[in-house]
Amino acid sequence: MRTVYVNGDYVPEAEARVSVFDRGFLFADGVYEVTSVLGGKLIDFDGHAARLERSLAELDMPMPMDADALLAVHRRLVEENGIDEGLVYLQVTRGAADRDFAYPDPAPAQTVVLFTQEKPGLADSPAAARGIRVVSIPDRRWARRDIKTVQLLYPSMGKMEAKGRGADDAWMVEDGAVTEGTSNNAYIVVGDTIVTRHLGEEILHGITRAAVLRMAREAQMRVEERAFTIEEAQGATEAFVTSASTFVTPVVEIDGAPVGDGTPGPVARRLREIYLDEARAKGR
Known part of the structure; x- marks a missing residue:
């Protein structure tokens, strides 16, 4: 069973939970990135982190953590899940709040989710x-x-x-x-x-x-x-x-x-x- 990251915790995928009031679920109010893994290493990570920050800024959202902390989360998931060739998916949403088209004020805690996908033969497709x-x-x-x-x-x-x-x-x-x-x-x-x-x-x-x-x-x-x-x-x-x-x-x-x-x-x-x-x- 995969280990996934949800709001600061590393948990088995069957135990991962996100609120039904999350704005990513209700409004698609969130952004994502996908980073490939080859030989257990993250490919173009810096570019993905920079684009994540830009996408969030366009939606008036901050980065949930700095790039170094984000890299550490990616690396831990790759290691814990034994990914040699595959992907790390990252999603950040505005968080959970009562349903309203207007952005919630004050802003709720953002929802941050990461998980891996094993893709053997990714390079030799x-x-x-x-x-x-x-x-x-x-x-x-x-x-x-x-x-x-x-x-x-x-x-x-x-x-x-x-x-x-x-x-x-x-x-x-x-x-x-x-x-x-x-x-x-x-x-x-x-x-x-x-x-x-x-x-x-x-x-x-x-x-x-x-x-x-x-x-x-x-x-x-x-x-x-x-x-x-x-x-x-x-x-x-x-x-x-x-x-x-x-x-x-x-x-x-x-x-x-x-x-x-x-x-x-x-x-x-x-x-x-x-x-x-x-x-x-x-x-x-």
Whole structure:
């Protein structure tokens, strides 16, 4: 049975409790982060901690503890649960209060929950080796996608629609251009240039995205941050996605049309290799 963290206590998962009045449950009034674990080490932890602080600030919430204390909680859970490859999920909500749309005043104690998920073979994913197929769907989420909130119903619906259409995931489209995947950032390769949507409130500012783009530039690859369409993506040389849990994963089909020759391309394969090498070397 897993050990989980709930509001300062490490408890067996069957004993974990959160109030029915918690605003994360009632209003999705909370944010989350997911940090990957490879070889028992936390990947890109500093980036996730910084984004957590930013997301909380956008919702007028403080950090529940400083980054060092947060790191200690992550490390203890990884150790107690024997995670070699997997994930640590963190969620912070505004806390429990009587139901009212207005933020409670005075502010209640925040709810802080962390748990691990064991994912053997995370780095050697079959999906990364064969590539994934995506379909396009309208982007019907709220406008502040740069805040990593727990309101994930539409992305869940998108994944289920993709599954129902025989695909692995969906890319969301707004005003004719791709925003992002249901739980990842989206990229195409046009000639010798990696193209991905520019940062803004329309997409999540991916931690893996930032690391991969830095690595691409260090490897002398050309990067262009701009919007692109599904049609441009279908005609691209390659396509891929990035996220904390899938790293760099090739996309080989979009809305039934093969991308390139329909197999994972060299740019995505190389970026995944570079990312995993650095992640293993610099993990905390």
